[in-house]
Amino acid sequence: xxxxxxxxLLVAFVVFLAGWNxxxxxxxxxxxxxxxxxxxxxxxxxxxx
Amino acid sequence: xxxxxxxxxxxxxLGCVLAGFAGADFYRGRHRPEPLVIxxxxxxxxxxxQYFAPLRGTANDENIYILEGKxxxxxxxxxxxxxxxxxxxxLAAWILAENGDMEAGRVFVVPSSSRSGTxxxxxxxxxxxxxxxxxxWGGQTFRMGDRWANPLDQWPDPEVYIHYPxxxxxxxxxxxxxxxxxxxxxxxxxxxxTTYALIRLINEEKVDVVIDLHEAELQYPVISTxxxxxxxxxxAAMTSMILTDxxxxxxxxxxxxELRGLSHREIGDHTNALPLLFExxxxxxxxxxxxxxxxLLLEGKDEFVVRAGKRGLLFEKIDEKGWPIDVRVGxxxxxxxxxxxxxxxxxxxxxxILKNIPKYxxxxxxxxxxxxxxxxxxxxxxxxxx
Numbered sequence: 001x002x003x004x005x006x007x008x009l010l011v012a013f014v015v016f017l018a019g020w021n022x023x024x025x026x027x028x029x030x031x032x033x034x035x036x037x038x039x040x041x042x043x044x045x046x047x048x049x
Numbered sequence: 050x051x052x053x054x055x056x057x058x059x060x061x062x063l064g065c066v067l068a069g070f071a072g073a074d075f076y077r078g079r080h081r082p083e084p085l086v087i088x089x090x091x092x093x094x095x096x097x098x099q100y101f102a103p104l105r106g107t108a109n110d111e112n113i114y115i116l117e118g119k120x121x122x123x124x125x126x127x128x129x130x131x132x133x134x135x136x137x138x139x140l141a142a143w144i145l146a147e148n149g150d151m152e153a154g155r156v157f158v159v160p161s162s163s164r165s166g167t168x169x170x171x172x173x174x175x176x177x178x179x180x181x182x183x184x185x186w187g188g189q190t191f192r193m194g195d196r197w198a199n200p201l202d203q204w205p206d207p208e209v210y211i212h213y214p215x216x217x218x219x220x221x222x223x224x225x226x227x228x229x230x231x232x233x234x235x236x237x238x239x240x241x242x243t244t245y246a247l248i249r250l251i252n253e254e255k256v257d258v259v260i261d262l263h264e265a266e267l268q269y270p271v272i273s274t275x276x277x278x279x280x281x282x283x284x285a286a287m288t289s290m291i292l293t294d295x296x297x298x299x300x301x302x303x304x305x306x307e308l309r310g311l312s313h314r315e316i317g318d319h320t321n322a323l324p325l326l327f328e329x330x331x332x333x334x335x336x337x338x339x340x341x342x343x344x345l346l347l348e349g350k351d352e353f354v355v356r357a358g359k360r361g362l363l364f365e366k367i368d369e370k371g372w373p374i375d376v377r378v379g380x381x382x383x384x385x386x387x388x389x390x391x392x393x394x395x396x397x398x399x400x401x402i403l404k405n406i407p408k409y410x411x412x413x414x415x416x417x418x419x420x421x422x423x424x425x426x427x428x429x430x431x432x433x434x435x
Contacts, residue, residue: 007205028056035064039071047201048072049172 008045015041078178079168079199081192083435084424085112085143085160088405090151092117094433097159100253101235101246108165108202109243112433113250114146114158116403122154123257123392123399126250126322127385129160131227131261131312133167133194136180136346137329137374138262140191141381144420145406153393154401157254161435162247162261163227165239167192169199180343182374184418186425193346197225203239213237215309223310228261231315244315251320257399258284258392259324261312262381264331267354267363274300275384276326278317285325287391288384296383296409327384329377330365337362347374379412 015038022034043049087094095113098105129142142160149156161167170176170193181188200206203225210224211217213234223229225240233245251259265272277285285301292299304313304324316324332338332354333346339353350371358367386406393400407420424432 004204022057022061026053028060031057031060035060038064039068042068043072043075044200046072049075049169049201 011041011045015045074178078170078192079201081179081190083167083191084189084427085114085433085435086147086422086424086427086431087114087433088116088147088149090116090118090149091146097243097246097250100249101242103235104242104246107239107242108168108199109163109239111159111161111164111243112435114160114433116145116149116151116156116158118151118153118155118402120153120400120402123396123401124155124157124254125389125392125401126157126159126247126254126256126259127262128162128247128260128312129158129262130164130167130194131162132196132263133161133163133192134171134176134196134334135262135264135331136191136194137264137331137377137381138327139167139194140182140374140378140417141262141385144378144382144417145385145403147422148405148407148420149403150405152402152404154399155254156401156403157250157256159247163194163198163240163243164435165198165202166196166225166227167194167435169195169197169201171195175341177341177343177346180346182347182418182421183416184421184423186423188418189421189424193343197222198227198240200225212310213241217309219310226310228263228312229310231310231312232319248316248320251316251322256320256322257396257401258388259312259316259322260385260388261324261326263326263328264334264377265328266334266336267330267332267365267367268335268337268357270364271302272328272330272365273298273380274302274328276302276304276311276313276328278304278313278324279306280317281323284323284388284391284395287395288325288388291391292384292387296387297380299380299384325388327381329380330367330372331377332367332372349373349377375413375417376409378417379407379409382406382412383409 129138181190210219230240233241275285289299289301313326
């Protein structure tokens with residue numbers, strides 16, 4: 001259970017990093033890429049997949 | 050507001066829309082109710098947690114339907130859904146729980162042995178989220194499921210799965226595979242706790258024979274067969290001979306001692322019950338398949354698998370007719386009935402007599418849906434949800 005919670009915290013951290021990069025990015029191609037990367041992490045964080 | 054900010058909001062918004070559609074589909078797949086109308090012979094519906102309390106409230110606190118005859122006799126356990134992406138096993142168990150008329154003995158039926166696995170599909174597999182069996186009353190929809198338990202119920206996977214108690218090293222994802230987790234342990238993962246609870250059920254209820262229903266890809270050598278524990282191979286041998294002579298080709302194989310965690314090995318080693326594992330052919334599982342959709346799952350027709358067969362790459366025959374779900378379900382129901390018949394002949398003091406279950410030819414002639422009962426016409430005490 002502790003390891004599972006730790007993994008959810010890791011996922012939340014990756015979501016924060018990708019989101020931060022999305023905000024800071026200057027190229028629209030990179031922004032699209034960050035959104036695509038975010039999808040599975042967000043779905044796991046919301047416990048949907 | 051600058052153009053850059055607007056662009057970022059639009060791109061993030063599109064991402065939210067995609068996540069919303071995908072998330073809604075996954076949520077529906079995980080929570081889709083599956084009604085089961087119990088047979089009048091079902092004396093009791095238990096939960097697996099009644100055999101091991103820590104499972105209460107988990108995804109694997111599954112239903113156990115106890116068909117009980119008026120006369121005493123032997124006890125069988127029939128498990129469908131060890132691998133939920135092999136639907137013929139679940140459907141055959143469903144038919145037993147909805148239609149079985151017990152004359153003697155008891156049959157415990159578990160249609161969703163890996164219930165967690167019924168609530169997820171394979172990531173990146175483009176699987177359908179569900180499938181519908183046509184019936185006279187409109188059709189019944191089932192969750193598609195996966196070979197492994199849902200990561201939302203058991204996560205993360207280790208680098209290497211070390212099986213308990215053999216310490217054999219297995220593939221990491223098989224830590225969520227019910228049929229690699231026997232005999233389980235009380236303080237293990239959800240999957241190990243599930244097999245531990247099923248072992249307790251087998252011991253406490255003095256189960257004589259366990260039947261674990263599966264399906265296999267045609268590129269897998271263990272197919273169209275019964276796998277049995279070497280402590281008593283006569284039941285499987287006689288069943289396979291009679292089935293091959295009277296209905297369809299059915300082989301028999303001995304459970305290898307070196308392969309750990311499987312029901313046909315560990316139940317035989319750790320309980321007094323005799324385990325049998327039935328395999329029917331499912332082209333949906335073949336690596337060389339084409340589009341992975343509900344049509345392929347139910348019709349079992351795939352031109353690429355047929356081509357593989359023409360090149361001698363398969364362990365089971367296939368032609369343009371494929372392996373429809375009715376053929377696969379019929380194989381399981383007939384194999385169960387034949388096993389019961391052979392058992393009763395060999396153990397007249399412990400008969401297990403089950404009636405009103407269709408055999409192979411009848412399932413093919415009428416379709417699986419003819420043996421699914423309409424939940425709209427069921428009384429409140431008859432209706433259970435899987």
